[in-house]
Amino acid sequence: MTGSTPDWLIRLRQNAGLASAIALFAAFYLVYNMAHPKGFSPQVFVQNADEAFALVMVAMAQTLPVLLGGLDLSVGAVMTMVNCLASHLVVGSPLQIFFGMTACIAAGAAFGFMNGCIVVYGRIQPIITTLATGAIAIGIALFLRPKPGGKVDEDLSWALTNGLGDFAETYHLFDDGKAAWFQPIAGIPVAFVLLILVVLIIWVPFRRTVIGRTVYAVGSAEGAAFMSGLPVNQAKLAAFTLAGVFAAIGGLFLAIQTSSGNADIPQANSYTLNSIAAVVLGGTSLLGGSGSAIGSLFGALILRVISFNFRIFDIPPLMQSLVEGLILLAAVSLGGLRVLRIKNRLELFR
Amino acid sequence: MTDRDAQPLLSLSKISKRYGGVRALEDVDFSCSAGSIHAILGENGAGKSTLIKIMSGVVQPDTGSMTLTGTPRRFLSPAEANAAGVVCVFQELSLMPDLSVADNISIVGPPTRLGLIDAKAQRRRAEELLASIGCEDVNPLLNVRDLPLSRRQMVEIAKALGKKPQLLILDEATSALTNSDVATIYEVLKRLRREGLSILYISHRMHEIEELADRASVFRNGRHIETFPMGRYGHGEIVELMIGREISAQYPPKVKRERPAPLFEVKKLTWENRLRAVDLSIGKGEIVGLGGLDGQGQKELLLALFGVLKGVTGEVTLDGKPALPGSPAEAKAPSRRIALIPEDRKTEGLMLPMSIAENLCSASLDALSTGPFIDRTKEEVAITDAIKRLQIKIGSPGDAVATLSGGNQQKVVIAKWLMTNPRVILLNDPTRGIDVGTKQEIYALLRQLADKGAAILFYSTDYDELIGCCDRVAVMYDGAIKVELEGDGITEQALIASALNIDAGAAARSGHGVHG
Numbered sequence: 015m016t017g018s019t020p021d022w023l024i025r026l027r028q029n030a031g032l033a034s035a036i037a038l039f040a041a042f043y044l045v046y047n048m049a050h051p052k053g054f055s056p057q058v059f060v061q062n063a064d065e066a067f068a069l070v071m072v073a074m075a076q077t078l079p080v081l082l083g084g085l086d087l088s089v090g091a092v093m094t095m096v097n098c099l100a101s102h103l104v105v106g107s108p109l110q111i112f113f114g115m116t117a118c119i120a121a122g123a124a125f126g127f128m129n130g131c132i133v134v135y136g137r138i139q140p141i142i143t144t145l146a147t148g149a150i151a152i153g154i155a156l157f158l159r160p161k162p163g164g165k166v167d168e169d170l171s172w173a174l175t176n177g178l179g180d181f182a183e184t185y186h187l188f189d190d191g192k193a194a195w196f197q198p199i200a201g202i203p204v205a206f207v208l209l210i211l212v213v214l215i216i217w218v219p220f221r222r223t224v225i226g227r228t229v230y231a232v233g234s235a236e237g238a239a240f241m242s243g244l245p246v247n248q249a250k251l252a253a254f255t256l257a258g259v260f261a262a263i264g265g266l267f268l269a270i271q272t273s274s275g276n277a278d279i280p281q282a283n284s285y286t287l288n289s290i291a292a293v294v295l296g297g298t299s300l301l302g303g304s305g306s307a308i309g310s311l312f313g314a315l316i317l318r319v320i321s322f323n324f325r326i327f328d329i330p331p332l333m334q335s336l337v338e339g340l341i342l343l344a345a346v347s348l349g350g351l352r353v354l355r356i357k358n359r360l361e362l363f364r
Numbered sequence: 365m366t367d368r369d370a371q372p373l374l375s376l377s378k379i380s381k382r383y384g385g386v387r388a389l390e391d392v393d394f395s396c397s398a399g400s401i402h403a404i405l406g407e408n409g410a411g412k413s414t415l416i417k418i419m420s421g422v423v424q425p426d427t428g429s430m431t432l433t434g435t436p437r438r439f440l441s442p443a444e445a446n447a448a449g450v451v452c453v454f455q456e457l458s459l460m461p462d463l464s465v466a467d468n469i470s471i472v473g474p475p476t477r478l479g480l481i482d483a484k485a486q487r488r489r490a491e492e493l494l495a496s497i498g499c500e501d502v503n504p505l506l507n508v509r510d511l512p513l514s515r516r517q518m519v520e521i522a523k524a525l526g527k528k529p530q531l532l533i534l535d536e537a538t539s540a541l542t543n544s545d546v547a548t549i550y551e552v553l554k555r556l557r558r559e560g561l562s563i564l565y566i567s568h569r570m571h572e573i574e575e576l577a578d579r580a581s582v583f584r585n586g587r588h589i590e591t592f593p594m595g596r597y598g599h600g601e602i603v604e605l606m607i608g609r610e611i612s613a614q615y616p617p618k619v620k621r622e623r624p625a626p627l628f629e630v631k632k633l634t635w636e637n638r639l640r641a642v643d644l645s646i647g648k649g650e651i652v653g654l655g656g657l658d659g660q661g662q663k664e665l666l667l668a669l670f671g672v673l674k675g676v677t678g679e680v681t682l683d684g685k686p687a688l689p690g691s692p693a694e695a696k697a698p699s700r701r702i703a704l705i706p707e708d709r710k711t712e713g714l715m716l717p718m719s720i721a722e723n724l725c726s727a728s729l730d731a732l733s734t735g736p737f738i739d740r741t742k743e744e745v746a747i748t749d750a751i752k753r754l755q756i757k758i759g760s761p762g763d764a765v766a767t768l769s770g771g772n773q774q775k776v777v778i779a780k781w782l783m784t785n786p787r788v789i790l791l792n793d794p795t796r797g798i799d800v801g802t803k804q805e806i807y808a809l810l811r812q813l814a815d816k817g818a819a820i821l822f823y824s825t826d827y828d829e830l831i832g833c834c835d836r837v838a839v840m841y842d843g844a845i846k847v848e849l850e851g852d853g854i855t856e857q858a859l860i861a862s863a864l865n866i867d868a869g870a871a872a873r874s875g876h877g878v879h880g
Contacts, residue, residue: 024505028464222480227467234462241422241458242471243443303462304507357636357674358667359691360712 031297031305034348035312038295042319049326056177056201063203064175064271066318068093070209071264072285073292073314074217074307078253078260080293083233083302084140086254088129088148089261090286094277095151096122096265101164101275104266111167118269119262125151126258130251140254148286155277162276164269171273174208177201205267209311212263216256217307225252233302260307288317294346316345371434373398373562374419374450374531379428381414388414392428392588394581396531401553401563403573403594406583407606407827407860412566415583416533419564420452421445432531443472449530453520453537459508466490466504469523493522498548514541521549532556533564536659538572550576568657570599570864582606599866600857607856615804615832616811620851624648628687628788628819630669633678638664640843641678646788646819651810653834653854654823656863661843662823663707666790669821670704671695682788696727696784703727703786705778705794713777714765721747721761723776728783750779755805771802778806782813789813789820795829807833827859841865 026033047053072089079086096118103114125147132143173184179200182191191200220226228249231239240246264285269275289310296313298305320341324334356362375395381388389411396402406412417423419430421439430437432448439445442452459468466487467474475485490504499518508516521537534553538546553563553576565577573580574594581591582605589605597605624647633642638661646652654662668676671689680688682700689695695702706712714723724747725732732742747761754775758768765776774794781789791810795803810833814820824830830837831854839847839862847862849855 019503021503021505024503027510028505028507219480222483224474224481227463227471227474227481230463231460231471234460238458238460241442243441243446244471299462303460359672359674360667 029297029309032309032312034345035296035309035316038345039312039315039319042316042323046319046322046326049323056203059201059206060175060177060203062318062322063205063209065322066315067205067209068264068268068271069285069288069292069318070311070314071212071260071267072289073296073310074212075257075260075264076286076289076293077296077298077305077307077310078229078257079140079144080290080298080300081229081233081302081305082140082250082253083236084133085290085300086129086140086144086257087286088125088144088151089257089289090282090284091148091151091155092122092125092258092261093265093268093285094279094282095125095155095158096262097269098155098158098164098275098277100266100269101159101166104166104170104269106167111170115266118266119259122258122260122262122265123255124258126255126261127251129258130254133254134247134250148282152277152279152282155275155282159275159277162274162278164275166269166273168273171270174204174267174270177203178207180204208267212260213308213311216259220252220256221306225249229253230303233299234304288314291342292317295342372396374430374432376415376418376430377428379415379418379425379430381418381423381425387586389418389425390586392583392586394588394591396562396564396579398530398562399557399560400579401557401565401577403577403580404564404566404583405573405580405602405606410583410606411586412583413535414586416452416535416564416566419445419531420450420533422452446472446527446529449528450533451524451527451529451531452533452535453524454535459516459520459523461509462507464504465494465502465506465508465511465519468508468519469493469504469526471523472527489526490522493526494518496525497522497552498545514545517541518545521552529561531562531564533566535566536568538567538569546572568864570602570866599861603857603860606860616808618811618835624650627683628821629679629681631679631681633665633668633676633680635664635668635673635676638843639668639676642840642843642845644821644838644845646821648817648819649814650836651814651820651822651834653830653837654821654840655827655830655837655849655859656840658825660840660863662840663792664843665840666704666792666821666823669695669788669790670702696786700788701784701786702788703781703784703790705781705789705791707792709773709777713780714773716766717764719762720751720756720758720765720768720776723765724750724761724780724783727780731784746783750783753782754779754809771798774798774806775802778809787818789818791820791822791824793823793825795824795826803829827856830854830859831856839863 047058050058052058072093075089076086099121100114100118103117104111105114129144129147132138132147133140136143169184173181177200179191179196181204182188182196182200188196225245225248228239228244228246229252231244232246232249236246292313293305293310294300294313295316296305296309296311298309320338329337372395377393379392380390392415394415404412404415414423418425421442421444424438424440432450437448439448439450460471469490470486474481475489476482477485487504494500494502494504497518499515499522502511502515502519508519511519517537518541524532538549541549557563565573567573577594579591579593582589582602584606626645627648628646630642630644633639642665644652654665656662664673667673669680671691671694676688680686687700689700689702694700695704710716715726721743725743728746729738732739732746751758751761756772756775756779758772765773768776778794795806810820810822822834834854837849837854837859838845839849839859841863846865849858849862
């Protein structure tokens with residue numbers, strides 16, 4: 015166990031969940047592209063990135079409460095709420111658009127912070143807190159958008175849901191995107207770049223703060239975290255707030271992508287449930303303490319790529335749910351193999 | 365060699381602490397000086413743990429005061445005590461299993477760069493601290509969960525040293541270490557003493573204390589009995605200081621008789637490295653005690669015999685037929701009828717929010733059912749019987765079992781298992797934390813059950829109980845039974861001496877300890 019094992023192997027073992035999620039995604043995506051008539055082309059890549067972005071964000075949002083050892087049933091609803099809010103605010107002059115987008119993310123953060131306050135100071139379990147606040151978020155969404163509609167700046171919508179080349183053309187950057195050096199990356203989807211930026215600017219630094227580490231410590235052994243004098247309450251507040259931010263980014267993108275707001279309740283619920291599946295697929299333990307938002311990112315991509323494959327292989331809609339369930343169950347079972355090594359059966363219940 | 369003239373580093377004055385009705389510390393004056401390794405001795409429950417919990421801010425004393433280098437102090441949390449330089453390595457580990465070794469060592473105040481945790485600096489720090497205690501083989505990247513217990517304990521020590529303590533408290537910190545680690549720790553502790561640290565060392569291992577400590581304090585029943593420089597007393601005298609109390613509880617009389625033929629036999633029982641070829645036999649109608657210090661494999665033995673542990677090897681026979689169960693359900697099946705009164709009634713014994721009646725029936729539902737349905741009438745009869753038999757004081761059988769006092773809860777656990785009509789009864793410290801009255805009733809009940817033909821294996825951390833209740837006592841040390849005491853040979857001296865694995869003759873001039 016100690017000494018001789020090389021560092022890379024240790025890191026691989028500790029991230030086995032993430033590694034297998036990446037492998038699974040890569041395999042499914044390869045199959046999809048090979049079967050697709052326009053496989054491996056920028057158009058397909060752009061379309062896939064746009065379709066996956068919102069779910070990836072919601073899955074990353076779900077990761078934080080799960081790391082604490084809880085569940086957040088409001089992530090899909092917060093996404094929907096911000097989607098409706100954005101359909102009012104993200105129009106007008108560039109400055110108005112900027113403040114509108116800021117307000118959208120602030121609304122998500124505030125909502126997450128409220129969830130955190132109820133959990134920390136009200137001492138109510140996350141699952142029931144967020145069940146209630148999720149209904150509230152849907153209520154607000156319906157109030158903002160009783161019927162689907164609204165408007166989002168068209169240039170923004172076009173620029174963010176296509177390739178980098180289109181983005182540059184819309185905003186007249188790099189000779190309208192025609193600069194020679196720019197050509198090799200012009201086909202990369204903007205959504206993909208945004209995704210990487212979110213990971214690098216929000217998740218990676220957060221993981222390396224004391225608060226971020228405390229989130230893991232609380233999920234791993236809350237008593238020991240408290241006894242070590244760690245900021246347990248601040249970590250919980252931060253986790254829920256950050257969950258709100260991620261969900262809001264998802265909602266904002268959804269509004270930009272669809273150019274409208276829609277208080278779609280079934281959609282909100284399916285995003286919430288899929289986010290839990292994505293978190294588990296990405297190797298995060300539902301008991302808390304281990305895993306990462308990057309894992310959830312790949313978990314969400316797996317869910318999306320499964321439905322892409324349904325499309326390409328013409329799986330009858332009646333079969334899709336069944337097949338998806340079986341794939342999920344098989345993938346999640348791999349994580350359960352650890353149980354076989356436990357020698358004291360009492361530990362199974364601890 | 366009287367008290368040092370220098371000012372003590374930490375001193376306690378008139379400290380008392382009660383938990384509910386139990387007196388843990390009473391009127392304790394105690395001090396320790398810089399540049400010293402100070403051993404704290406006492407039996408289980410003598411108040412040692414409470415003492416160090418008070419020093420390190422885990423609990424607050426009811427009365428009394430504490431001064432650190434002359435200034436009065438009061439620690440409201442472990443973090444405050446750490447900040448003042450008082451650091452404790454607890455018996456129960458404080459590590460976070462899902463975080464890496466490096467993360468754990470620097471869990472409080474990690475090295476940062478630009479406000480973010482500097483993983484490289486943190487790793488170097490972990491490597492340096494681990495190297496200082498001879499643990500270069502532990503990779504700081506590993507998760508604590510993946511380390512064996514002995515390595516975890518070394519990480520815990522490295523974590524404590526990283527806090528730059530002036531007073532380092534080690535509570536049984538060497539209990540899980542390998543011999544070579546223990547040797548390294550000795551060197552480290554002696555070096556720290558030279559550097560002027562004060563070290564409080566709690567251990568049940570007399571050899572360690574002789575090797576390391578320069579002073580020792582003996583505690584007994586929550587009182588500080590005496591502090592003396594090492595070398596003043598021999599083993600025997602120290603053991604006497606640790607005992608020195610009257611036996612207070614009443615025990616049912618033991619009948620002198622021939623040793624009965626074995627009913628329940630255990631041969632070469634082995635599990636992981638916690639049980640090492642345990643041999644034991646219990647006759648019909650016999651109460652056999654399990655003695656020894658905490659954590660020598662007694663709990664694992666009981667769990668193994670009840671089918672909780674996986675990968676147990678060895679032979680277990682009941683009435684000559686193989687009887688090693690594969691699960692608790694098999695253990696209680698009619699072919700075996702083994703019962704275990706578990707260690708922690710709150711998690712393993714009872715379903716606290718459920719009613720007294722439901723709890724009582726939970727182990728014998730198969731006997732109380734007709735087809736798939738639970739037979740209400742049978743159930744009521746059984747419940748009434750059980751409550752009467754153990755004289756459980758309750759309002760109504762429908763009340764939640766959580767509403768009962770500790771003693772009555774324990775009676776419910778015992779009654780629940782007696783309803784299965786067991787042939788072999790395993791008890792894991794069944795009288796811990798309950799009142800004297802209930803204890804006496806339990807002792808009487810055990811004798812009565814034995815007389816009716818049950819074979820009883822009784823683990824207790826209380827030596828009085830072992831002496832008062834048991835026909836024989838098997839003393840465990842390091843996963844094996846080292847000594848079996850019988851009849852008049854079960855004395856406190858012999859029990860403590862064999863628990864410490866020291867020569868019984870030296871410790872107890874009058875003891876009849878027999879080496880197994």
